[in-house]
Amino acid sequence: MKKLYIHIGLSKTGSSAIQSWLSLNVEKLSKQGVDYADLNPSAKDGKITAGNGVLLFHACNSENWEEAERLILSVYFKKNKKAIISSETLQNISPLAIKMVNDICQKNNISVNVIAYARSVYELLYSNYLQGVKRHGFTFRFGEREGMGYKPQRRFxxxxxxxxxxxxxxxxxDSCKADIYDSFAQLLGIKANKFVVKNKKVNRSLTFIESEVLxxxxxxxxxxxxxEISDYLINLSPEQSTAVFYDDELLEKTKKHATKDLKWINDxxxxxxxxxxxxxxKEQTINEQTKEVNETKVLQDVVRWAMDKEENNKVQxxxxxxxxxxxxxxxDYLESAILIMEKAKKLNPEDNHIMSLLTMFQNKKSNPAICNETAVIAVIKDESAYIHEWVHHYHHFGFNHIYLAVNRTSDRTIEVLDKICSKYQSVKYFITDWIDKDSDESGINPNMQRLSYSFLANEVFKNKNVTHCLSLDADEFFYPKCFKKNINDFIGSFPENEMLSIHWACQGVDSEEFLPPFANNEYYIRPQVKTVISRSAFEKIKKFTVHxxxxxxxxxxxxxxxxLPFVEGKHREISQINFSSNQKGFILHRMIRSDLEYLALLLRKRPASTLRLKNNRNGIFVKPGLLKLDIPKETLNVYYESLNAFISTCSLREILNEERxxxxxxxxxxxxxxxxxxxxNIETYYTVLNGTSAFPLLHSRMRTLGDRLLKMERPVDRLRDLAIHMERFDLNVSLDLMRIALIGRPKGLIIKRKIISYESKLKQGS
Known part of the structure; x- marks a missing residue:
């Protein structure tokens, strides 16, 4: 009776090394009565292959059972009564395919032994993540998106x-990896002490720094x-020691999601x-690595790859x-940047964008931006509970001048600013309510904000030492990605320019009330920007617009x-959507904070409006796939210690508690x-309160109004359109609104179709 060994992995358990070992020792295996069809001879050189079982995988995947039988009988078995099939792809064939392989073997009097290695859960997940960085273009950090469970291994x-x-x-x-070949030989029942072993590692993992750079x-x-890049780096140092990145939070997450499936496998x-x-x-951890290469070395190797690469197929x-x-x-690597752009020019000499970038980097080398002093300006209203955080932030990042325009304020903002200004001479504020003396019929000047910014910028540039100015709102916090560089060094790191636009990093919803900046580390990037202007740009301003x-x-x-050059998007004050992800700094936009703070914020009104609520907000909802700020805890602790010292110096603790x-x-x-x-203003209320704790109360109240809803101006159209707007948030709300619209327009075909659709979807969902 013949014997077939089917090695299915599992993933990240030395399969490539085993396949290299098998390929190197085909003749020695044969002499001991074991066939190994060497279908991937490059494995001898340590090249990564899918193993010789990939042909069987394709036959099973296409349910070509005749081909599967032919492969087993004529390809995998040659002259011996034992044969080996090895491929991680076989772990994921269907239950039907597994049964058919067994049936084929039984029909042909072949017994089967399936071999699988399994490894500790956390290390497997980390290794899989590194493989994703190497092979599949992962851009997120470990644990940010992928599940932390063991379900696939159990299923296989x-x-x-x-x-x-x-x-x-x-x-x-984990018990076998010190001598994975010996454990495999024992399963085959052979002696492998004289087998050839490839000296270099096969398919080694990335180091932590390599993974971060890649x-x-x-x-x-x-x-x-x-x-290509990962293979290049690995081939430069195939024996580089690697380690696992351990994180207590991720370990707990793994325990929560993997324990049940792991127990089933063990039991x-x-x-x-x-x-x-x-x-x-017992695994070596990142902190224990003594041979970990630094980021500069890895970046230099990436540059070497780029300079060595001969590209014919994907030139663009x-x-x-x-x-x-x-x-x-x-x-940080200006000379390398110039070399890179010179290569791009050789590959595509007619590209104007490449030429302009090369010129820009060359100019930067000979003519860097000169930044003497930088100012930040903001127009504020009712910010007594928060303005201390904003002022401290810009003081912390080295802004030389902090100017504020206060208008239409009813809280204790002036009192807070007086305390701050008494301790910090770089901070000044101006009350700009005088702008409302030139008002419209509503009694306000709708250009209050823009005129206040113009006034502040003019005040700032009266100081001849000021070379740059950044205009922001009080919920916007500029930060360099390193979270250390002061603003003058940041501006000076770019080539001489008139305007430097910095993208929004919009913060998600805070889990607690009155969190300090950056405590909530989740955000998403937007094409909206705020702009640092130079003195020369200020002198050319035709109209001071905020962005x-x-x-x-x-x-x-x-x-x-x-x-890179700023490229306009759908209008002049935002960038194109596909802007470079390699931004050196962002502006954290704290547009929501917590649910409670968001509700209070809505009552501040907009500068150009008499409406009771701010109508430029879209409610609160959890946005999927949020990014995470990468600020070291130690750096953030220094920032918070500085903030607490600022509060104490200005004697603000009591007033802040009262204002909160x-x-x-x-x-x-x-x-x-x-x-x-x-x-x-029903559309505004439904939009800005959507997702908040107040929304159920609002909707319940509207439902009780009944016929009064139909006495609004254009009631049916407005209710119908509002219902359609709410579809992606809450179908029950949409159904309620559409049913009221139907009362006002009983023959409305669109309304009837929508109601049927909502009822059907809600029934399916239940």
Whole structure:
């Protein structure tokens, strides 16, 4: 009777090394009565292959059982009564395919032993993540997006166990990896002491620093060159020691999601008490690595790859990557950035964008931006509970002058600013209520904000030492990605320019009330920007608009925080959507904070409006796929210690506590308004309160109004359109609104179709 060994992995358990070992020793295996069809001879050289079982995988995947039988009988078996099939792809064939392989073998009098190695959960997940960085262009950090469970491993093994039962052998990779070949030889029943072993590691993992650099490179080239670059780095140092990145929070997450499936595997498939662990605490950790190469070395190697690469097929993609890589290298590796751009020019000499970038980097080398002193300006209203955080932040990052315009304020903002100004001479404020003396029929000047910014900028540039100015709102916090560089050094790291636009990093919803800046580390990037203007740009301003001032003439350089030229999007004051991800700094936009603070914020009104609520907000909802700020805890602790010292120096603790109590009270007043006010502005109320704790109260109140809703101006159209707007948030709300619209328009076809659709979807969902 013949014997077939089917090695299915599992993933990241030395399969490539085993396949290299098998390929190197085909003749020695044959002499001991074992066939190994060497279908991938490059494995002898340590090259990564899918193993010789990939042909069987394709036959099974296409349900070509005749081909599967031919492969087993004529390809995998040659002259011996034992044969080996090895490929990790086989772990994921269907239950039907597993049964058919067994049936084919039984029909041909072949017994089967399935071999699988399993490793500790956390280390497997980390290794899989590194493989994603190497091969699949991952740009996120470990644990940010992928699940932290063991379900796939259980599913693979459970599928095979249902068919092969006792003929499935599962070994603990962590116990065997010191001599994986010996453990495999024992399963085959052969002596392998004289077998050839490849000296270099096969498919080694990335070091922590390599993974960090490569995921940043993946952001630049969108995964197009991830395999090429990672292979290049690994081949430069194939024996480089690597380690696992351990994080207590991720370990707990792994324990929560993987324990049940891990227990099933250990209880049902491990028969020698060598159980698979949740995590292997004896593993070398990142902190213990003594041979870990630094980021500079890895970046230099990436540059070497780029300079050595001969590109014929993907010239445009490669040139695009070179441009982004040069911008990434920019300030710290300017010589390398110039070399990279010179190569891009050789590949595509007619590209004007490449030429302009090369010129920009060359100019930067000979003519860097000169930044003497930088000012930040803001126009504020009712910020007594928060303005101390904003002022401290810009003092912390080295802004030389902090100017504020206060208008229409009813809280204790002036009192707070007086305390701050008495301690910090760099801070000044101006009351600009005088602008309302030139008001419209509503009694306010709708240009209050823009005129206040113009006034502040003019005041700032009266100081001849000021070379740059950044205009922001009080909920916007500029920060360099390193979170250390002061603003003058940051501006000086770019080539001479007239305007430097910095993108928003919009913060998610705070889990607690009154959190300090950056405590909530989740954010998403937007094409909106705020702009640092130079003195020369200020002198050319035609109209001071908040995001990007309008200049009389554009003859100076306008860049974003990647150092690349700023490209306008759908209108002048936002960038194109696909801007470079390699920004050196962002503006954290705290537009929501917590639910309670958001509700209180809505009652501040907009500068150009008499409406009771701020109508430029879209409610609160959890945005999927949020990014995470990468600020070291030690650096953030220094920042918070500085903030606490600032509060103490200015004697603000008592007033802040009182103002926070005021905010809590204000939030409760959000719906303390007449029905008529809500009916007149129903779209605004539904939009800005969507997702908040006040929304159920609002909707319940509207439902009780009944016929009064139909007495609004254009009631049916407005209710119908509002229902459609709410579809992506809450179908029950949409159904309620559409049913009221139907009362006002009983024959409305669109309304009827929508109601049927909502009812059907809600029924399916239940």
């Amino acid at each position: 093994l459970e599928n095979y166990n249902k068919v092969f039962e006792n003929e499935l052998t599962v070994l603990n990779y 995921r940043k490179m993946n952001e630049l080239h969108k995964g197009v060159f991830s395999t 049902n498939l491990i028969h020698n008490n060598d159980f698979i662990k949740l995590e292997n605490s 993609e490669f040139c695009d990557f070179l441009c982004k890589l040069a911008a990434f290298l920019n300030e 990007i001032p309008l200049l009389c003439e554009k003859n100076g350089l306008h860049i974003d925080a990647s150092g 109590s005021e905010i809590k009270g204000r939030a409760k007043q959000i719906l303390n308004v007449s029905d008529e006010e809500i009916l007149e």
